[in-house]
Amino acid sequence: MRGLRVFYVIAALCLALSVGTEPLSSDAAAQTLARGHEDTRRIVQRIPKADPAGARGGAQPLPRETVEADVSSRAIAITSAFTGTEIVVFGSVLNSRQPSAEAGYYDVIVVLEGVPEPVVARRKSNVAGLWVNTGAFDFESAPTYYAIASTRPIEEIAEEDFLKAHAIGLDHVRLSPAARSAIRTQPAEITAFKEAVVRRRQKDGLYLKADYAVIFIGKSLFRASIALPAHVPVGPLTARVYLFREGEVLSTFQQRVRLEREGVELWIYWFAMRHPALYGLFTVMMAVIAGLLASAAFRRKAAA
Amino acid sequence: MHIYLPIAEMPANVLLFLGMGSAVGFLSGLFGVGGGFLLTPLLIFSGIPTPVAVGTAAAQIVASSVSGAIAQWQRNNVDIKMGLVLLAGGVVGSVIGVQMVRILRLAGQFDLFVALAYVTFLGVIGTLMLIEAVGAIQRTRAQQRPLLARSSGQHNWVHHLPFKMRFHRSKLYISAIPPLAIGAFVGFLGAIIGAGGGFIMVPAMIYLLRMPTNVVIGTSLFQIVFVAGLTTVMHAAENYSVDVVLALILIVSGVIGAQYGAAAGARLKGEQLRLLLAALVLLVCVRIGWDLVATPEDLYSITTSFGGAP
Numbered sequence: 001m002r003g004l005r006v007f008y009v010i011a012a013l014c015l016a017l018s019v020g021t022e023p024l025s026s027d028a029a030a031q032t033l034a035r036g037h038e039d040t041r042r043i044v045q046r047i048p049k050a051d052p053a054g055a056r057g058g059a060q061p062l063p064r065e066t067v068e069a070d071v072s073s074r075a076i077a078i079t080s081a082f083t084g085t086e087i088v089v090f091g092s093v094l095n096s097r098q099p100s101a102e103a104g105y106y107d108v109i110v111v112l113e114g115v116p117e118p119v120v121a122r123r124k125s126n127v128a129g130l131w132v133n134t135g136a137f138d139f140e141s142a143p144t145y146y147a148i149a150s151t152r153p154i155e156e157i158a159e160e161d162f163l164k165a166h167a168i169g170l171d172h173v174r175l176s177p178a179a180r181s182a183i184r185t186q187p188a189e190i191t192a193f194k195e196a197v198v199r200r201r202q203k204d205g206l207y208l209k210a211d212y213a214v215i216f217i218g219k220s221l222f223r224a225s226i227a228l229p230a231h232v233p234v235g236p237l238t239a240r241v242y243l244f245r246e247g248e249v250l251s252t253f254q255q256r257v258r259l260e261r262e263g264v265e266l267w268i269y270w271f272a273m274r275h276p277a278l279y280g281l282f283t284v285m286m287a288v289i290a291g292l293l294a295s296a297a298f299r300r301k302a303a304a
Numbered sequence: 305m306h307i308y309l310p311i312a313e314m315p316a317n318v319l320l321f322l323g324m325g326s327a328v329g330f331l332s333g334l335f336g337v338g339g340g341f342l343l344t345p346l347l348i349f350s351g352i353p354t355p356v357a358v359g360t361a362a363a364q365i366v367a368s369s370v371s372g373a374i375a376q377w378q379r380n381n382v383d384i385k386m387g388l389v390l391l392a393g394g395v396v397g398s399v400i401g402v403q404m405v406r407i408l409r410l411a412g413q414f415d416l417f418v419a420l421a422y423v424t425f426l427g428v429i430g431t432l433m434l435i436e437a438v439g440a441i442q443r444t445r446a447q448q449r450p451l452l453a454r455s456s457g458q459h460n461w462v463h464h465l466p467f468k469m470r471f472h473r474s475k476l477y478i479s480a481i482p483p484l485a486i487g488a489f490v491g492f493l494g495a496i497i498g499a500g501g502g503f504i505m506v507p508a509m510i511y512l513l514r515m516p517t518n519v520v521i522g523t524s525l526f527q528i529v530f531v532a533g534l535t536t537v538m539h540a541a542e543n544y545s546v547d548v549v550l551a552l553i554l555i556v557s558g559v560i561g562a563q564y565g566a567a568a569g570a571r572l573k574g575e576q577l578r579l580l581l582a583a584l585v586l587l588v589c590v591r592i593g594w595d596l597v598a599t600p601e602d603l604y605s606i607t608t609s610f611g612g613a614p
Contacts, residue, residue, distance in 0.1 A: 196604030280540025291370025
């Protein structure tokens, strides 16, 4: 309940702060956004202002809608008690023309994505009765995590080309084949390997899709809650929000979410990566001491 | 109750792993084996990445072997000289084994190799133990005394090799080559499958080297402490695959379980114990083998380098 209250307060603040900002966005902005990996920023692209004189007249076009959004927590700490969490992406449509939350006037797509990292896909085949890895394909990069939420199925919201260009949807996750693999693999096989990466990650709960998970609460306020599983690979995440009206992107927004080890977890990880041999010795010493203690303790018990 | 494992990058149910550690510890105390051959598959089944399971089990083996070796030491059941020769071989085998893990992981055949090694060795050892235990039980029923395994003056091909050494505690005068080779083989295998290799070492010492049975377990445990310790350090240094948090859970529960297991073992008959162990070994063997032959749910699998390792 507290979380919800905080969310409303923040959303109200967002609304208050954004009153009077310039109308922004468009498709071009969305493209920059999808490629950008800088910190929090809002893509601003001004559209020609309406003539102030005309504004007072009746024929003046309504100001263009823009989206402002944020995430419930910009920094998530992975401590020894981490068992997964939920990220709430919320936002509001400025200059909303939507009569009510249920009107379905706008469509919103929220994408939460991890960092791209190399991955190897392998295919088994039966060799003399045993299932053995016989085919392999290297991907230079695949997002470690990918979650998508939308107001309705994304195919109904936007054109295939747009979705593809912006890496929206599980069919369009950016998977870049490594050149050494691509040159010796048939295109059909590459597709099969790509599908396999998405399928396996979906099964592991690292790639998620929720078609009706973005919900409008008022005529301008929306929210989506996205599950972050406990085994999510540690690294920064990027949240992208797209606002659509009849297949046209009106505005986009991007926010970074930090996902970092903290406290003991960070210390152990640092120790293991920076001084691996010493870390190994430490582990062995711990094992030896535990063995000695156990035999000493039980010998005394047996003697008593 | 969950705790996040920093290297495996996943939360672990503490009670589950405490239970697993104490159960394996109990069995290792009961049967006088390291228990790595049970622990590693159990860790893999419960979702721990194979390299982390292998690297972390090695740390647990150190702990359980230390308490076992001390108990044997106090009964003067350790042939230090033989242990050192086995260890010299073990170090070489272990170094090669850890390199092999890296190569196999890059080639995508690591899981297959581990599974094949397990099926082969557990299958062979389990079957031999089963036959021996059933035979022993039948002999007991027939009120016969068990046959002595060794009589002096008995020789096999092992005794015709050069570089002969005298092992006082084992009452042996044999070539250093077979113990070196056995040590190397067990060290190599241990590094790959995350087991101390006691279940291979013990039969090899009895049947190939013809060491007296009373010094076999102590000597085997003595050298396993060092080989498993070295393997742990090398897995940490080369593969970044030792999870100290998981290791701690398994070690604490393991050493306690082992003490209770040893106490329980003293009250059971040897041949019944061996029959139970044989059944257990074969069960693990069948379970791992099944995954090799059963049609997988998905022919595709994906792997990433975890923990920043290349």
